Amino acid sequence: MSYTPQKRTSFNLSVLLNSSSTAINVVLLLVEGMIASRFVTEDNNGIFIVLYSLINFFMVFSDLGFKSGITQRIAAATDNKKAILANSAITFRLLLTAILAFFLWLSQDLIATFDGFEDINQYIIFVIPMFFATSMDELMIGILRGFQIHKPLATLQIVKAVTRLGVTALLVVVYDLQLLALIISWTAGLGLASVIAYFSLPIKKRLMIDFSAVQSMLEFFRPLILIRVVAFFRIYASNFLLAGLLGPESVAFYAFAQRIPNGLQSLTESYNSVFYPRITEQRANGENERANFLLNNSLRILCFLLGGIALFGFMFGEEMMTLLFSTTYSNAGPLFGLILVGLQVQIVNTFMGFALTGSGNPKETSIAITISTPLMLGLIYLLIMVLPNGVYGPIVGIIIEASILNYVFRRIGHKYDYLVSPWLYLKPIIITTAGIGLSVFFEDNFNLADSVWISWSANCAILCMYVIANYSTNVITNEDVKYVFASVKKKKPVPADA
Numbered sequence: 001m002s003y004t005p006q007k008r009t010s011f012n013l014s015v016l017l018n019s020s021s022t023a024i025n026v027v028l029l030l031v032e033g034m035i036a037s038r039f040v041t042e043d044n045n046g047i048f049i050v051l052y053s054l055i056n057f058f059m060v061f062s063d064l065g066f067k068s069g070i071t072q073r074i075a076a077a078t079d080n081k082k083a084i085l086a087n088s089a090i091t092f093r094l095l096l097t098a099i100l101a102f103f104l105w106l107s108q109d110l111i112a113t114f115d116g117f118e119d120i121n122q123y124i125i126f127v128i129p130m131f132f133a134t135s136m137d138e139l140m141i142g143i144l145r146g147f148q149i150h151k152p153l154a155t156l157q158i159v160k161a162v163t164r165l166g167v168t169a170l171l172v173v174v175y176d177l178q179l180l181a182l183i184i185s186w187t188a189g190l191g192l193a194s195v196i197a198y199f200s201l202p203i204k205k206r207l208m209i210d211f212s213a214v215q216s217m218l219e220f221f222r223p224l225i226l227i228r229v230v231a232f233f234r235i236y237a238s239n240f241l242l243a244g245l246l247g248p249e250s251v252a253f254y255a256f257a258q259r260i261p262n263g264l265q266s267l268t269e270s271y272n273s274v275f276y277p278r279i280t281e282q283r284a285n286g287e288n289e290r291a292n293f294l295l296n297n298s299l300r301i302l303c304f305l306l307g308g309i310a311l312f313g314f315m316f317g318e319e320m321m322t323l324l325f326s327t328t329y330s331n332a333g334p335l336f337g338l339i340l341v342g343l344q345v346q347i348v349n350t351f352m353g354f355a356l357t358g359s360g361n362p363k364e365t366s367i368a369i370t371i372s373t374p375l376m377l378g379l380i381y382l383l384i385m386v387l388p389n390g391v392y393g394p395i396v397g398i399i400i401e402a403s404i405l406n407y408v409f410r411r412i413g414h415k416y417d418y419l420v421s422p423w424l425y426l427k428p429i430i431i432t433t434a435g436i437g438l439s440v441f442f443e444d445n446f447n448l449a450d451s452v453w454i455s456w457s458a459n460c461a462i463l464c465m466y467v468i469a470n471y472s473t474n475v476i477t478n479e480d481v482k483y484v485f486a487s488v489k490k491k492k493p494v495p496a497d498a
Helices: 011-039 042-063 066-076 079-106 120-147 150-174 179-200 211-246 248-284 288-325 327-358 363-386 390-415 422-445 452-472 478-488
Strands: none
Touching: 011 150, 011 248, 042 079, 042 120, 042 179, 042 211, 066 079, 066 120, 066 211, 066 248, 066 327, 079 120, 079 211, 120 150, 120 179, 120 248, 150 179, 211 248, 211 363, 211 390, 248 288, 248 327, 248 390, 288 327, 288 422, 288 452, 327 363, 327 390, 327 422, 363 390, 422 452
16 A cells, blocks of 8 residues: 655644635635525524534544544554555545434434424435535545645635635525525535545555554544543533523524634644644654643743733624624623633643644543533533623633643643643733733723723733733743744744754
8 A cells, every 4th residue: 555755844834824724714614604694594594503513413423533533643653554544544434424324314303303403304315415525524634634744734724615605605695595505515615625635645545444454543542532522512512501591692692702712713723733743743753852842832822822812802802793793792792802711721721632642642631521521511500500691601611620621631741751831821821811800900990991092002002011921921932033023034934843
């Protein structure tokens, strides 16, 4: 089984390619959402969300840990095994998806008995291709990341978004196909990306299964399966609790406050698509010192950037929410900023978890997440009931649980020779929190809201103080500043993982 090595994209160029393509993807999909909100009825948009939720439920069973695990397996494998792993994973995923699609077809009457799924029988013929496209797109992204060839990945992000936007605009605006247009555009975008990704692989392509390779992968992926199941509940539990305790309006309020943070999370995932295979390779080669440097440096920079965005979002959230989503959601501004703070904390755990998986030790991470999830759900339930504005309950509960989980991850990482320096990423989080507190103090005690310009000037001053505080505490170093200026002047930068 031949594997044709390609020139690997450099770390810095890979980050640039993935970040740029993800940013374009986020913007284009935001435009697609704006079209859907104006030309598709509320009922049809709701049904599409229900169908997408159903797809995600079945994705839990089609994944079996491949989403994260296949990247690690391919990145750590020798050249002659990469093709075997990739071809076996693709063939196995196709067969498993087909079995689950058949089960989905047989279960449509049972699914129709649940609230929100009553009309599933009318759309099942379109949901199955949507399921195939989603499943294969997810796998192909993981495989391409394993080969560390990021130019095709960046291209596919844009192809996916352009296809979805174009098909949605055509079928909704011109032909008024409503729900069917959304399903077709999703299937076309992810399906086309999957096909292009497949032909981009630097291997001799065959539909075959090496059962020993599959067995080995499934044994390694076993803890990741648990993570995927737990992740499903972690993502959707807040919406269920809000709907049950406060009503559907609170779900919409929270969901709109999450939209921009979700886009930023996609940007961090684009960085992770470079970080994860690189740290996997370093650990596989015994380069533990380089891996520690990459992990600590990544956490430091990400927390600084996300902290600045969170502070900006908290102070100017009302204006941003009004501009994008109308005055209906203007009061979600502070919630929007707090969700960004939560994202700052969660990203640390995400990258530490991937670093542990990259070192071949995902089991304890999955156990820690599984044990902490009931704690998170309990906190969310309690805080929704106790807080004066219960809609803040989910994000406050998530921040508390993520902080506890961070300590656990550091202990696990130390066991496997990850020497994490917590102050590198805790300092920007603390400075962000202090900046938010300072902004609230000025707004409450000096009536800054009475003057827009004074309020904006004070908030901009706080943002400047945030940068100065991070620089004075060595969160941002002279080397970082030199690197930025070198990039602006188009000089060849020093590799970030050197």
